[in-house]
Amino acid sequence: MAALFSRIEVSEYARKIGKSERTLWRWIKLGCNPRDPKSLREWQIRNQIRETPIERARKRRRDNEQNVTSRGSTRPHTVLSGNSSERSGNGDLPPAGRKGAAAALERLEHQEEESHRRLQIALISGNLVQIAAAQDFWLKCSETLRRLDLAVETARREAETQVPLKVAQDAQTAAAEWMRIAFMQFLSSEGVALMGIKDYGTWKAYAVERFRGILNLTVHGAERTCSPVPAWALERIKTAWNVED
Numbered sequence: 001m002a003a004l005f006s007r008i009e010v011s012e013y014a015r016k017i018g019k020s021e022r023t024l025w026r027w028i029k030l031g032c033n034p035r036d037p038k039s040l041r042e043w044q045i046r047n048q049i050r051e052t053p054i055e056r057a058r059k060r061r062r063d064n065e066q067n068v069t070s071r072g073s074t075r076p077h078t079v080l081s082g083n084s085s086e087r088s089g090n091g092d093l094p095p096a097g098r099k100g101a102a103a104a105l106e107r108l109e110h111q112e113e114e115s116h117r118r119l120q121i122a123l124i125s126g127n128l129v130q131i132a133a134a135q136d137f138w139l140k141c142s143e144t145l146r147r148l149d150l151a152v153e154t155a156r157r158e159a160e161t162q163v164p165l166k167v168a169q170d171a172q173t174a175a176a177e178w179m180r181i182a183f184m185q186f187l188s189s190e191g192v193a194l195m196g197i198k199d200y201g202t203w204k205a206y207a208v209e210r211f212r213g214i215l216n217l218t219v220h221g222a223e224r225t226c227s228p229v230p231a232w233a234l235e236r237i238k239t240a241w242n243v244e245d
């Protein structure tokens with residue numbers, strides 16, 4: 001289709017719609033017909049839907065700068081001190097907002113919601129060009145959101161600020177079971193000997209020493225079995241129970 005249009009004609013159409021000749025040639029190669037107002041309007045809508053918030057902000061700032069230039073304004077565009085958007089050259093950009101991964105995730109979630117609403121509107125209109133563009137942008141937002149959400153969750157797990165509930169429950173159950181087994185073995189093996197000790201101080205020292213040894217054997221024996229306790233939890237249990245390596 002590109003061979004059907006002359007360079008002068010494409011230049012005139014590009015000037016009328018406010019696009020570069022390179023952009024219009026690309027549209028023509030993809031099936032746009034500049035001579036058909038309906039086809040041209042569909043491609044303009046498709047291009048607007050595919051624009052990201054950053055691209056739209058840059059476009060607004062560029063248009064503002066062109067308007068200032070056309071009026072012969074001598075206002076400089078260098079960034080000056082202060083919070084005024086006119087002095088900083090930011091045009092009508094909104095405030096930067098909160099920083100950090102959580103804030104970025106929140107903004108991306110909002111953008112995904114907006115892109116899905118635009119897709120629903122395009123589906124209702126039945127316009128295939130709008131549907132394809134809205135669907136493509138929504139899928140990109142969804143995939144980016146999925147990756148960022150996974151990265152944040154992984155970072156939290158690596159920092160040990162969050163563990164699965166099942167892992168915590170299994171670790172607690174195993175620790176309680178170890179203590180129960182150790183105590184029952186202690187009673188079975190040392191009960192008679194403890195009953196024969198009359199002095200309380202001697203009885204206490206003997207009981208503590210014997211129970212500690214049995215507890216050490218129980219924990220080390222559990223390490224060689226299919227224990228549900230992860231390595232980081234096992235180290236905490238050893239420290240709390242004063243288990244010798």
